[in-house]
Amino acid sequence: MSYCLNPRCPKPENPADVKFCPTCGSKLLLKERYRAIRPIGQGGFGRTFLAIDEDKPSKPRCVIKQFYPQAQGTNTVKKAVELFNQEAVQLDELGKHPQIPELLAYFTQDDRQYLVQEFINGLNLAQELAQHGNFSETQIYQLLNDLLLVLKFCHARQVIHRDIKPENIILRESDHKLVLVDFGAAKSASGAALNQTGTSIGSPEYVAPEQIRGRATFASDIYSLGATCINLLTGRSPFDSYDTNHDTWVWQQYLTTPVSNHLTRILNQMLESIPVRRYQTVDEVLHDLNTQSPVAHKVQIPAKPHVQSSPTLPPTVVSNTPSEIDLELEELKTQFMGGKPQPNQAQPTNPTSQPASNSEIDQELEELRAKYLGNNNSQNP
Numbered sequence: 001m002s003y004c005l006n007p008r009c010p011k012p013e014n015p016a017d018v019k020f021c022p023t024c025g026s027k028l029l030l031k032e033r034y035r036a037i038r039p040i041g042q043g044g045f046g047r048t049f050l051a052i053d054e055d056k057p058s059k060p061r062c063v064i065k066q067f068y069p070q071a072q073g074t075n076t077v078k079k080a081v082e083l084f085n086q087e088a089v090q091l092d093e094l095g096k097h098p099q100i101p102e103l104l105a106y107f108t109q110d111d112r113q114y115l116v117q118e119f120i121n122g123l124n125l126a127q128e129l130a131q132h133g134n135f136s137e138t139q140i141y142q143l144l145n146d147l148l149l150v151l152k153f154c155h156a157r158q159v160i161h162r163d164i165k166p167e168n169i170i171l172r173e174s175d176h177k178l179v180l181v182d183f184g185a186a187k188s189a190s191g192a193a194l195n196q197t198g199t200s201i202g203s204p205e206y207v208a209p210e211q212i213r214g215r216a217t218f219a220s221d222i223y224s225l226g227a228t229c230i231n232l233l234t235g236r237s238p239f240d241s242y243d244t245n246h247d248t249w250v251w252q253q254y255l256t257t258p259v260s261n262h263l264t265r266i267l268n269q270m271l272e273s274i275p276v277r278r279y280q281t282v283d284e285v286l287h288d289l290n291t292q293s294p295v296a297h298k299v300q301i302p303a304k305p306h307v308q309s310s311p312t313l314p315p316t317v318v319s320n321t322p323s324e325i326d327l328e329l330e331e332l333k334t335q336f337m338g339g340k341p342q343p344n345q346a347q348p349t350n351p352t353s354q355p356a357s358n359s360e361i362d363q364e365l366e367e368l369r370a371k372y373l374g375n376n377n378s379q380n381p
Contacts, residue, residue, distance in 0.1 A: 002028045003036040003049060005112075007068055029054065030109055034116055036064050045080045045184060050119070053104075060119070062104055067113035081113075083184055088115045090159055090183040099150045099172075099179045120181060122173040125166035125232060135232040137259040143232070144266075144289055146178045147225065152282040154180075155218045160187045162216050164224035165206045166231060187216055205231075205238045209273050219278045222285060226270030233259065247273070 004012035004021040011023040016035075019028055029035055033055035040063075041048040049064040067084045091103035095118070105116040123131070125143075135143070147169065154161060161168075163185040170179045208223035210216065227238040234241055234254040241251035249271055252264065266288050272278035279285045 001037055003038055004028060005030070005036055005049070005064075005066055006110075007047070026110065030064065030114055030116070031105060031107060034062065034064060034105070043184070045084055051116070053116075061121075062119050063101070063117050065115045065117070084113055084115075086186065086188075087184045090186045091115070091117060093157060094154060094159060094183065097150065097153050099146075099177055100153075100183075101179065101181055120170045120172055120179045122170045122179070124181075125169045125171065125178075125228070128171055129166060129232055129235060134235045134256055135229075136257065137233075137263055140229050140233060140259075140263065141289070143178065143229065144225070144285070147180065148282050148286055148289070150178070150180050151221055151225065152286075154186075155221070155282060158188055159183075160216050160218060161185070161221050161224075162187055162211065163203060163206075164221055164228060165203045166228055167203075169228070208275070208278075210275050217275060218282075219275050219280050222270050222279050222282070223272075226267050229267055230271070 002014045002016050002018060004014060004024060004026055005028075006012070006021065006024050006026040009021060009024040009026065012021070014021055014023075014028060020026065021028055030051075033053055034051050035054055036049040036051045038050055039047060040050050046068045047066045049066070051062050051064045052059045053062050065084075065087075067081070088103060088106040091101065092106075094100045095102035101120055102118040103115065104118065105114075107114055129135070151161070151164075161180065161183065163182060164180070168180065168182045170181055171177075172179050204212075206224045206227040208216070208220040211220040211223075230241055230249070230251040231238055234251055236251075236254055238251075241249060241254060243250045249268060251267075252258070266285065269277070269279055269288075270285065279288075
């Protein structure tokens with residue numbers, strides 16, 4: 001199918017092999033190569049279409065964004081134009097990152113502005129939540145370890161995304177990496193721009209308090225990512241996880257499975273309403289995230305078949321077995337005692353059934369264990 005991009009066309013659906021719309025006469029190919037197939041979204045500033053690039057033999061899919069502001073008023077339209085142009089500039093720079101869509105083209109046709117970007121095949125996290133249910137603690141650790149590095153790339157280039165939410169994070173089907181999309185609200189944080197009051201923009205449920213007042217900072221993105229995490233953990237709107245009467249987050253009350261104090265502390269600091277109490281940089285979050293974390297520091301997301309019932313992010317198995325130190329000490333004890341301990345076996349109640357040196361051996365092994373752990377901890381302050 002070929003979809004007519006004229007917003008006033010009464011019959012936009014057309015056969016795939018025509019170049020002009022039979023109903024309104026509009027050209028169906030943008031720049032003689034990009035053909036819209038169907039609409040996939042509409043916002044306040046424009047419409048989005050799934051498309052194909054007919055200039056390439058494989059006819060790969062892409063995304064067309066058409067500037068079509070719904071709001072009225074000279075100032076509003078002017079701001080919309082500014083944001084649309086800004087998105088093209090941001091994507092041109094940031095699209096070099098493998099987890100940000102690449103900008104393929106930016107142009108004007110028939111007095112309308114368009115940008116064409118890479119198509120990311122996969123469900124966004126709001127869709128994943130709806131299909132597979134609430135995220136686990138392990139999945140949140142994986143999400144943060146993956147996405148914080150993308151944010152670090154953006155912030156290093158002085159770009160504040162300003163609209164981080166589950167709908168703008170796509171789990172790419174090909175490699176199960178998270179892709180950050182929709183830079184239409186992104187703002188440059190360079191120079192004087194950071195100190196000027198700008199436009200309040202973003203999705204209210206996920207926006208930091210200072211961003212609502214038009215004073216977004218890098219920490220504002222960290223807040224939005226924290227709000228995204230509690231939405232995925234609870235399945236509830238962040239609005240419903242905040243007690244306005246006591247000015248405090250109560251998201252833990254709505255967990256189906258409790259999470260560790262470690263993750264709770266990190267998320268609560270990401271969600272501090274006063275910016276100076278919040279993490280200021282992505283590196284600060286990553287440092288705490290990978291310090292004494294109950295989940296492996298280097299998170300690996302294994303490949304999985306595309307099965308609808310599979311979990312969103314394959315969980316990392318967390319072992320509950322004794323540490324290697326304990327096992328080795330237990331083996332030493334076994335050698336001294338001349339027998340092999342049986343797991344989960346009750347201890348004999350008759351003191352005479354144990355060798356007389358049992359307590360001495362236990363004491364010596366405990367001293368060895370304490371000495372080893374003391375040396376080990378001194379290397380990891």
